[in-house]
Amino acid sequence: MDNNNFISQIASTGKRKTAFEEFWRRYRKNKLAVAGLLIVVLYILMAIFADVFFSYDFITQNQISNAFAEPFTSAEIEYKDNFTNHFYVLGADNFGRDILGRIIHGARISMIIGFSTIAFACVVGSALGAIAGYYGGRVESIIMRSTDILLAIPNILFALAIVAALGPSFQNLLLAIGITSIPAFVRLMRASVLTVKNQEFIEAAKALGARDFRIIARHIMPNCMAPIIVQATLGIAQSILSATSLSFLGLGIQPPSPEWGNMLSDARSYISYAPHTLLFPGLAIMTVILAYNLIGDGLRDALDPKLKR
Amino acid sequence: MESLLLSINNLTTQYITDNNIIHAVNGISLELARGGSIGLVGESGAGKTTTAYSIMGLLPKLTGKIIKGSILFEGKDLTLLSEEEMRDIRGSKISMIFQDPMTSLNPIITVGDQIAEVLEIHGTSNKNEAQKKAGDMLEMVGIPRGRMNEYPHQFSGGMKQRVIIAIALACNPELLIADEPTTALDVTIQAQVLKMIKELKNELDTSLILISHNLGVVAQVCENVAIMYAGRIVEFGALRDVFSKPLHPYTEGLLNSIPRIEVEKERLIPIRGMMPDPSIVPSGCIFKPRCPYAKEECSVQAPIVSKISDRRVMCLMHEGVIPNTMGAANE
Numbered sequence: 306m307d308n309n310n311f312i313s314q315i316a317s318t319g320k321r322k323t324a325f326e327e328f329w330r331r332y333r334k335n336k337l338a339v340a341g342l343l344i345v346v347l348y349i350l351m352a353i354f355a356d357v358f359f360s361y362d363f364i365t366q367n368q369i370s371n372a373f374a375e376p377f378t379s380a381e382i383e384y385k386d387n388f389t390n391h392f393y394v395l396g397a398d399n400f401g402r403d404i405l406g407r408i409i410h411g412a413r414i415s416m417i418i419g420f421s422t423i424a425f426a427c428v429v430g431s432a433l434g435a436i437a438g439y440y441g442g443r444v445e446s447i448i449m450r451s452t453d454i455l456l457a458i459p460n461i462l463f464a465l466a467i468v469a470a471l472g473p474s475f476q477n478l479l480l481a482i483g484i485t486s487i488p489a490f491v492r493l494m495r496a497s498v499l500t501v502k503n504q505e506f507i508e509a510a511k512a513l514g515a516r517d518f519r520i521i522a523r524h525i526m527p528n529c530m531a532p533i534i535v536q537a538t539l540g541i542a543q544s545i546l547s548a549t550s551l552s553f554l555g556l557g558i559q560p561p562s563p564e565w566g567n568m569l570s571d572a573r574s575y576i577s578y579a580p581h582t583l584l585f586p587g588l589a590i591m592t593v594i595l596a597y598n599l600i601g602d603g604l605r606d607a608l609d610p611k612l613k614r
Numbered sequence: 615m616e617s618l619l620l621s622i623n624n625l626t627t628q629y630i631t632d633n634n635i636i637h638a639v640n641g642i643s644l645e646l647a648r649g650g651s652i653g654l655v656g657e658s659g660a661g662k663t664t665t666a667y668s669i670m671g672l673l674p675k676l677t678g679k680i681i682k683g684s685i686l687f688e689g690k691d692l693t694l695l696s697e698e699e700m701r702d703i704r705g706s707k708i709s710m711i712f713q714d715p716m717t718s719l720n721p722i723i724t725v726g727d728q729i730a731e732v733l734e735i736h737g738t739s740n741k742n743e744a745q746k747k748a749g750d751m752l753e754m755v756g757i758p759r760g761r762m763n764e765y766p767h768q769f770s771g772g773m774k775q776r777v778i779i780a781i782a783l784a785c786n787p788e789l790l791i792a793d794e795p796t797t798a799l800d801v802t803i804q805a806q807v808l809k810m811i812k813e814l815k816n817e818l819d820t821s822l823i824l825i826s827h828n829l830g831v832v833a834q835v836c837e838n839v840a841i842m843y844a845g846r847i848v849e850f851g852a853l854r855d856v857f858s859k860p861l862h863p864y865t866e867g868l869l870n871s872i873p874r875i876e877v878e879k880e881r882l883i884p885i886r887g888m889m890p891d892p893s894i895v896p897s898g899c900i901f902k903p904r905c906p907y908a909k910e911e912c913s914v915q916a917p918i919v920s921k922i923s924d925r926r927v928m929c930l931m932h933e934g935v936i937p938n939t940m941g942a943a944n945e
Contacts, residue, residue, distance in 0.1 A: 505717040511672055512712075513705035513732045513781065523731075524720050 338603020344596035359406030368401030407563035430490025438498030497529035542597035625683035653832030656842035726762030772803035851925030
């Protein structure tokens with residue numbers, strides 16, 4: 306065909322970087338953020354392959370004779386009517402259960418909680434925020450005042466109320482944390498929409514006869530994604546923390562399920578006698594939260610158009 | 615005679631805020647023939663863009679209101695149509711090009727998809743056809759098809775404006791409203807873009823309303839010109855007539871403030887003063903405070919539209935109320 310065309314095609318594909326490559330180039334510069342990403346990937350892998358390392362039955366079954374086994378010690382265990390020698394990498398808890406195994410299975414629960422609650426809050430919150438920001442007026446008042454009311458109640462207290470009312474189950478925990486995470490997204494999305502909606506390309510889209518839904522979904526929201534992605538990352542850390550706090554208070558994941566907050570709650574009576582039972586789940590919580598926050602900071606820097614170099 | 619595509623009658627548009635009424639457009643009338651072109655010229659705040667937004671039905675919902683008058687487009691009064699019906703017309707029958715090409719494109723959607731979008735909105739073609747047509751449109755405005763998958767930031771200002779023109783013309787509209795399409799571009803690119811608008815207009819047989827504060831831009835493209843001042847069309851006529859022999863003192867003032875190659879002049883003559891506050895309704899002629907020919911009658915009697923052959927002008931000098939001294943001053 307047209308020779309010119311062909312040449313310009315080659316020239317443009319040769320030098321063009323995809324948006325993702327450009328993002329990754331900037332994200333990579335922040336070494337702490339890369340470390341955070343590695344830690345999170347490690348935990349996610351642990352969560353996915355938890356059953357490969359330890360079976361769920363094993364880490365929920367009591368081995369009273371091995372209670373409080375020290376880290377890096379071996380002990381004889383009875384499992385499925387067999388007596389074998391088991392090496393406790395991080396020691397055993399007050400029921401003789403392997404702490405490493407419980408942390409790995411706990412990672413699965415924490416990751417599920419983190420992702421599902423934030424996915425829920427992000428979709429609901431962003432949609433509400435976009436509607437409030439775009440339409441303004443009465444719709445905005447209703448949505449924003451409702452989120453203000455939600456914000457006025459302390460997160461933990463609200464989650465407590467929901468769990469107390471509906472009973473402590475996994476679904477109710479997700480619901481409670483999901484709902485308390487919504488306001489941050491509503492406010493953030495509304496603020497972003499307000500800055501985007503007066504730009505000329507929105508006016509241009511209207512001049513093309515686009516419907517409100519198309520304008521919001523295709524032209525406004527994608528342009529507001531950067532702060533939402535950052536908030537989602539930080540929100541995951543927040544909701545994991547909320548879940549562990551609720552479990553610690555006995556209102557979240559019920560024993561014998563291996564949830565980190567649960568493990569802390571069980572172990573706190575033995576803090577002076579067997580500090581490792583408290584230390585490792587605590588470390589797990591701390592590293593995950595820290596890692597998500599580092600990622601959040603890294604994303605903020607990498608996605609902020611003002612910092613484009 | 616050619617048929618009328620657009621006929622604006624006594625259009626009055628106001629912006630109503632809590633403690634103020636801005637009289638943006640005050641009873642303008644305008645006719646545009648099918649395939650014709652009108653240049654709308656005036657200072658900032660003369661109501662050019664408000665006129666365009668009134669036609670498009672894009673006035674700000676809370677404040678902007680069409681108080682009276684009608685906008686007949688293909689025989690239908692646009693002011694009476696529902697939002698739904700207006701949406702079908704926008705982009706397919708009437709398109710608009712905005713002033714700043716830098717911000718008129720969505721930064722995160724490829725240009726090809728943005729052209730294809732308008733075709734999809736109006737259901738003229740399915741996804742594959744729309745993509746193909748988008749490529750055709752790009753080639754029509756002189757951009758290789760291969761750049762369809764690039765983002766707006768990879769284009770220069772002039773090329774972005776070409777993309778915007780491609781979007782505006784994608785559905786082959788009857789009427790194209792270009793709101794200062796070249797203001798944000800440098801002079802060379804300006805000339806290219808204007809030439810292209812003119813060529814495409816003729817090729818596609820589209821009617822054009824070109825809004826500009828630059829008489830030179832209008833001169834390159836339009837057949838007719840309407841001079842706007844403070845929400846009124848003070849003079850309307852064929853481009854050649856208006857430029858060679860202005861009838862309104864304001865038009866004359868505008869022409870005097872452009873440098874001309876054939877006239878030796880030390881200094882250009884500006885129009886003195888500022889445009890009046892649009893929230894105040896004056897008595898008499900709106901241009902009186904700045905008019906070099908003004909007489910006492912001008913502050914009492916408001917001029918009406920006088921027809922002089924196929925031209926129209928709003929000035930008491932042409933109503934015979936005060937003597938016409940304009941020609942004398944020119945010679």
